[in-house]
Amino acid sequence: MKERLSAQERRRRIVEAAVELFSRKGFRGTRTREIAEAADISEAMIYRHFATKRELYSAIIEAKSAxxxxxxxxxxxxxxxxxxxxxxxxxxxxxxxxxxxxxxxxxxxxxxxxxxxxxxxxxxxxxxxxxxxxxxxxxxxxxxxxxxxxxxxxxxxxxxxxxxxxxxxxxxxxxxxxxxxxxxxxxxxxxxxxxxxxxx
Amino acid sequence: MKERLSAQERRRRIVEAAVELFSRKGFRGTRTREIAEAADISEAMIYRHFATKRELYSAIIEAKSAxxxxxxxxxxxxxxxxxxxxxxxxxxxxxxxxxxxxxxxxxxxxxxxxxxxxxxxxxxxxxxxxxxxxxxxxxxxxxxxxxxxxxxxxxxxxxxxxxxxxxxxxxxxxxxxxxxxxxxxxxxxxxxxxxxxxxx
DNA sequence: TGCTAACAAGTAAGCACTTACATACTTACT
DNA sequence: AGTAAGTATGTAAGTGCTTACTTGTTAGCA
Known part of the structure; x- marks a missing residue:
C-alpha cells in the first residue's frame, strides 16, 4: 500500500496534478485515469475527495479565482x-x-x-x-x-x-x-x- | 433511403456541419455521431469522405486558412x-x-x-x-x-x-x-x- | 448492369465512476 | 502500557455506457 497522507494533503496533491492536466488538455481532454497516475494514486482516491470529475474542475476554478x-x-x-x-x-x-x-x-x-x-x-x-x-x-x-x-x-x-x-x-x-x-x-x-x- | 447527392456536395455539407460543432465544442468535445446528425446522414458517410475525425478537422483548418x-x-x-x-x-x-x-x-x-x-x-x-x-x-x-x-x-x-x-x-x-x-x-x-x- | 451513394447494425476500445476489500493510524478501555 | 475496536486511507478489479470507426447490404443513377 502507498504512503498514507492526511485527507487535506492528498486533496491538495490531486488538485495540483489536475491543474496541470486540465490546463494543458482541457476538461474533456483530461482522463481521470491520467490525473490519478499524475498524483500517483488510484482513480478511486479521486472519487473519495471529489464526487465527480466536474466537481474537481470546479474546485480548481474556485481556488484560482480567489x-x-x-x-x-x-x-x-x-x-x-x-x-x-x-x-x-x-x-x-x-x-x-x-x-x-x-x-x-x-x-x-x-x-x-x-x-x-x-x-x-x-x-x-x-x-x-x-x-x-x-x-x-x-x-x-x-x-x-x-x-x-x-x-x-x-x-x-x-x-x-x-x-x-x-x-x-x-x-x-x-x-x-x-x-x-x-x-x-x-x-x-x-x-x-x-x-x-x-x-x- | 435519403436523398442522393454528389460526393462534392455531400462533403461540403459534412464540413459545414462539422465547422459549427468543432467551433462550439472543440475537437475532443464533438462526437462524430453529432456531426452525422447535424448533416442529416449516417456516421458511415463521414468515413466515406474522411478517413478519420482528425482528417475532417484538418480539412476544415486548411480551408479556413485559405x-x-x-x-x-x-x-x-x-x-x-x-x-x-x-x-x-x-x-x-x-x-x-x-x-x-x-x-x-x-x-x-x-x-x-x-x-x-x-x-x-x-x-x-x-x-x-x-x-x-x-x-x-x-x-x-x-x-x-x-x-x-x-x-x-x-x-x-x-x-x-x-x-x-x-x-x-x-x-x-x-x-x-x-x-x-x-x-x-x-x-x-x-x-x-x-x-x-x-x-x- | 455496373458503379457509387447511402444506411443499419455492429465492434473493440475508452471512459467516468463503483464496489469489495485491505491496511495503517487513532482512540479508549482494562 | 497493551491491545482490541473503530475509522480513515488506500487499492484492484470491475461495470455499464459512450465513441470512433467498420462491415454487409440496399438502392438510385448513368
Missing amino acids: TEELLASAATVAQRKDDAGVLRAVGLKMIEQTEADPSLMRLLLFSALEGHELSDIFFESRVKRLHEFLSNYIRKGIKEKRFRSMDPLIAARGFIGMIVHYLLIHELFGVKRPPRSSPEEVVEQFASIFLKGIER | TEELLASAATVAQRKDDAGVLRAVGLKMIEQTEADPSLMRLLLFSALEGHELSDIFFESRVKRLHEFLSNYIRKGIKEKRFRSMDPLIAARGFIGMIVHYLLIHELFGVKRPPRSSPEEVVEQFASIFLKGIER
Missing part, C-alpha cells in the same frame, strides 16, 4: 501617481505571472470555450476586476485633466488587450520572441504608445 | 495613406467578420489549446500575416517621419491586441456591451489612442 496578487500589487503602485509606472507595473506583472505559470491563462480560455458553468466567475475575478482597476485609474486621470476625455473602460481594455494579446501569441501560439524584445521592452513600448495616446 | 478577405480589403485601404482610416478599417473588418461568424476565432483558439498539428499554419495564415501587414504599414510611416521611431511589429501587435481582446471579451466571455459603445465607437477610440500614441 487569489488577488496582481490587483494588490497594482493598487500599491497606483498610489505613486506615476502614470507610466502604473502601466508598466500592471503589464509586467501580468506577463511575469503568466510566464511563470501559464496554467491560469489556459484554464481561463479552456473553461470559456468548453462552456464551464463557473467560467463567468473565473473571468470576473481575473479579468473584469483588472479592467475596473485600470478604468478607475484612467477616470481619475481624466478628471485631473492629465488625460483627454474618453471612455475610461474602453481605454483600459485597450491597454490590457495589448498585454493579453502578447501573452496569447507567445504562450498559446508559441511565437518565439527575438532576443531584443524582452518583456520589459515590449511593455515599455506599449505603455509609451498608450500613455502618449491618452494624454492631453 | 481565405484572404481581410488582408485584401486592408491592402486596398492602405493605399489611401490615411492612417486613422487604415486602423479603423482593419479594426472594424476584424470585428465585423468575427461577429458575423465567430467560428473562426473559436476554432483558432481551440486548435491551439488542444494542440492540433495544423494550429501553427492556422495561426500564421490568420494572425501572423495581419501583424505583418500592419507592421509594414507602420514601418513605412516611421520611415516617412509621420510616426516616431519604434519597433513596428510590436506596435502592430499592440493595436491588433486591442481589437482581439475586445472580441475575446464579447464573443468568448459573453460581456454585454453598453448601448453607447458600438463597434464603430470602440474602434474609433482604439485607433485614436493608438495613432496619437505612435505619431511624432
Whole structure:
C-alpha cells in the first residue's frame, strides 16, 4: 500500500496534478485515469475527495479565482501617481505571472470555450476586476485633466488587450520572441504608445 | 433511403456541419455521431469522405486558412495613406467578420489549446500575416517621419491586441456591451489612442 | 448492369465512476 | 502500557455506457 497522507494533503496533491492536466488538455481532454497516475494514486482516491470529475474542475476554478496578487500589487503602485509606472507595473506583472505559470491563462480560455458553468466567475475575478482597476485609474486621470476625455473602460481594455494579446501569441501560439524584445521592452513600448495616446 | 447527392456536395455539407460543432465544442468535445446528425446522414458517410475525425478537422483548418478577405480589403485601404482610416478599417473588418461568424476565432483558439498539428499554419495564415501587414504599414510611416521611431511589429501587435481582446471579451466571455459603445465607437477610440500614441 | 451513394447494425476500445476489500493510524478501555 | 475496536486511507478489479470507426447490404443513377 502507498504512503498514507492526511485527507487535506492528498486533496491538495490531486488538485495540483489536475491543474496541470486540465490546463494543458482541457476538461474533456483530461482522463481521470491520467490525473490519478499524475498524483500517483488510484482513480478511486479521486472519487473519495471529489464526487465527480466536474466537481474537481470546479474546485480548481474556485481556488484560482480567489487569489488577488496582481490587483494588490497594482493598487500599491497606483498610489505613486506615476502614470507610466502604473502601466508598466500592471503589464509586467501580468506577463511575469503568466510566464511563470501559464496554467491560469489556459484554464481561463479552456473553461470559456468548453462552456464551464463557473467560467463567468473565473473571468470576473481575473479579468473584469483588472479592467475596473485600470478604468478607475484612467477616470481619475481624466478628471485631473492629465488625460483627454474618453471612455475610461474602453481605454483600459485597450491597454490590457495589448498585454493579453502578447501573452496569447507567445504562450498559446508559441511565437518565439527575438532576443531584443524582452518583456520589459515590449511593455515599455506599449505603455509609451498608450500613455502618449491618452494624454492631453 | 435519403436523398442522393454528389460526393462534392455531400462533403461540403459534412464540413459545414462539422465547422459549427468543432467551433462550439472543440475537437475532443464533438462526437462524430453529432456531426452525422447535424448533416442529416449516417456516421458511415463521414468515413466515406474522411478517413478519420482528425482528417475532417484538418480539412476544415486548411480551408479556413485559405481565405484572404481581410488582408485584401486592408491592402486596398492602405493605399489611401490615411492612417486613422487604415486602423479603423482593419479594426472594424476584424470585428465585423468575427461577429458575423465567430467560428473562426473559436476554432483558432481551440486548435491551439488542444494542440492540433495544423494550429501553427492556422495561426500564421490568420494572425501572423495581419501583424505583418500592419507592421509594414507602420514601418513605412516611421520611415516617412509621420510616426516616431519604434519597433513596428510590436506596435502592430499592440493595436491588433486591442481589437482581439475586445472580441475575446464579447464573443468568448459573453460581456454585454453598453448601448453607447458600438463597434464603430470602440474602434474609433482604439485607433485614436493608438495613432496619437505612435505619431511624432 | 455496373458503379457509387447511402444506411443499419455492429465492434473493440475508452471512459467516468463503483464496489469489495485491505491496511495503517487513532482512540479508549482494562 | 497493551491491545482490541473503530475509522480513515488506500487499492484492484470491475461495470455499464459512450465513441470512433467498420462491415454487409440496399438502392438510385448513368
